[in-house]
Amino acid sequence: MSALAELLPMPTSVTPGSGTLSLGRDGGWAVAGDPELADAAAHVLQEWRGGPSAAAAPLIEVLQDTALPSEGYELHVTTDGVRIAAATPDGARWAAHTLLQLAGTDAVVPACEIRDAPRFAWRGALIDVARHMMPLEWLYSLVRQLSAVKYNRLQLHLSDDEGWRFESRLHPELHRIGGRRPRTDFPNLRPADEHPHVGWYSQEGLRALVEYARALGVRVIPEISMPGHAGAWQRAMPQLAARPEAFGESSPWRVPQQALSLTPECLVVIADVLDELVDVFDSPWIHTGGDEVAAHAWGTENTRAKQARFTGWLLDQVQSRGRALAVWDEAVEGTDLPAVLVTAWRGHEAVRRSALEGHHTIAATHPVLYFDHPQHADDIDVAGSGWRSTWEDVLAYDALDGVERPENVVGSQCQLWTENLPTPRHVEVAAWPRAAAHAQTAWAHPSHDPTTFAPALSAHLGRLDRDGVAHRPFSALPGWWLPEPR
Ligand code: ACM
Numbered sequence: 001m002s003a004l005a006e007l008l009p010m011p012t013s014v015t016p017g018s019g020t021l022s023l024g025r026d027g028g029w030a031v032a033g034d035p036e037l038a039d040a041a042a043h044v045l046q047e048w049r050g051g052p053s054a055a056a057a058p059l060i061e062v063l064q065d066t067a068l069p070s071e072g073y074e075l076h077v078t079t080d081g082v083r084i085a086a087a088t089p090d091g092a093r094w095a096a097h098t099l100l101q102l103a104g105t106d107a108v109v110p111a112c113e114i115r116d117a118p119r120f121a122w123r124g125a126l127i128d129v130a131r132h133m134m135p136l137e138w139l140y141s142l143v144r145q146l147s148a149v150k151y152n153r154l155q156l157h158l159s160d161d162e163g164w165r166f167e168s169r170l171h172p173e174l175h176r177i178g179g180r181r182p183r184t185d186f187p188n189l190r191p192a193d194e195h196p197h198v199g200w201y202s203q204e205g206l207r208a209l210v211e212y213a214r215a216l217g218v219r220v221i222p223e224i225s226m227p228g229h230a231g232a233w234q235r236a237m238p239q240l241a242a243r244p245e246a247f248g249e250s251s252p253w254r255v256p257q258q259a260l261s262l263t264p265e266c267l268v269v270i271a272d273v274l275d276e277l278v279d280v281f282d283s284p285w286i287h288t289g290g291d292e293v294a295a296h297a298w299g300t301e302n303t304r305a306k307q308a309r310f311t312g313w314l315l316d317q318v319q320s321r322g323r324a325l326a327v328w329d330e331a332v333e334g335t336d337l338p339a340v341l342v343t344a345w346r347g348h349e350a351v352r353r354s355a356l357e358g359h360h361t362i363a364a365t366h367p368v369l370y371f372d373h374p375q376h377a378d379d380i381d382v383a384g385s386g387w388r389s390t391w392e393d394v395l396a397y398d399a400l401d402g403v404e405r406p407e408n409v410v411g412s413q414c415q416l417w418t419e420n421l422p423t424p425r426h427v428e429v430a431a432w433p434r435a436a437a438h439a440q441t442a443w444a445h446p447s448h449d450p451t452t453f454a455p456a457l458s459a460h461l462g463r464l465d466r467d468g469v470a471h472r473p474f475s476a477l478p479g480w481w482l483p484e485p486r
Pocket of ligand 1: 291292328345
């Protein structure tokens with residue numbers, strides 16, 4: 001199979017040339033050209049191949065062409081060298097990734113001319129580190145693997161009912177108490193784990209992750225859930241709970257009945273947390289959750305109306321800190337706040353509605369883009385959810401299907417919720433190969449014939465194997481699930 005047919009995502013246009021170029025096996029590729037763009041490309045090449053640039057290697061020339069789309073690029077490989085054109089450093093990075101895939105393990109690149117540009121500006125993945133804390137070093141690895149298939153957004157779900165993972169210097173009880181639970185009560189098939197689950201990320205650690213990701217073209221968007229899914233917050237600061245008595249009503253693993261009170265004292269703490277988030281994360285967007293607030297979260301008070309007012313308050317708060325507000329789709333219901341970026345998850349209908357209402361919208365569609373669901377009818381459903389999402393489903397999913405105002409759909413995002421994925425290995429197996437199929441639909445186009453796409457996908461699984469990343473096998477036996485943890 002030609003390396004050109006194994007590119008993932010598939011570029012917009014690929015024209016084979018004649019001959020090959022050997023880039024030298026031991027890293028040391030020489031990059032020159034527009035300083036900013038050449039640096040961006042060289043950084044990606046170094047991250048994957050190592051080594052400083054070597055003068056003797058064939059030249060990779062990176063030039064700016066402002067007529068190209070903002071993340072688009074042209075890659076021209078001849079037997080003499082490589083020429084990359086891009087409008088932005090991001091375009092240069094994605095060109096470098098295409099070159100890396102072409103080079104494979106033997107560093108021999110087929111001559112070719114490639115023109116490429118993304119379908120969507122937002123190509124995202126969410127990782128839930130609240131339900132299960134994942135090691136910071138592994139988040140680096142996740143960013144690296146996502147960037148290799150041209151993802152450019154990672155939403156970091158830092159708090160939920162089951163855990164708070166963001167170091168707060170203003171309110172350290174948030175991570176010290178909220179970052180700890182005595183036991184883990186898995187929702188369904190898996191037995192409860194009687195060990196304490198404890199952890200949070202230091203502000204320095206997160207800053208370094210943000211920096212690392214940015215240099216690979218990935219923006220990290222922090223998410224702190226409020227006013228619902230805030231059980232860990234309320235365990236840490238019970239004085240902020242709307243109905244402290246509601247704590248006994250549900251297990252932390254069910255959609256909870258409790259919410260933050262939103263009293264003046266509570267809003268001061270929320271404002272402090274926002275200050276800390278914008279200090280650590282340079283993301284243009286701050287995500288404040290807002291999903292699944294129980295109908296009687298505030299007793300008899302109208303929940304919908306109160307949440308709508310709160311979203312308006314959050315918008316002012318986040319904008320006054322120079323950032324844009326992002327929320328789950330429930331949080332804008334009944335509001336007139338078109339400036340809010342909406343992560344639409346409640347089925348494809350939520351995507352259509354949000355775009356029609358004028359919101360910039362990310363299709364985070366349940367169930368197809370919820371990668372905690374089993375990937376195949378034969379896989380064990382550890383959550384007992386009954387939902388399925390295969391890589392073929394993901395490949396066929398079109399975020400713009402039936403959308404009346406497609407200009408408002410900025411992209412799509414896959415979700416890696418970790419209620420049932422206790423370790424990085426579990427998350428990797430849930431992510432791949434679906435995250436690769438999603439990369440294809442977010443960058444290139446949906447509805448590619450699965451048989452046409454399969455060689456590229458299979459080649460990508462080989463790349464993951466070489467990098468030591470776990471994934472669901474292409475063909476697994478019925479009743480398959482990865483060997484029990486931990
Ligand atoms: C969600 O799945 N509750 C966003």
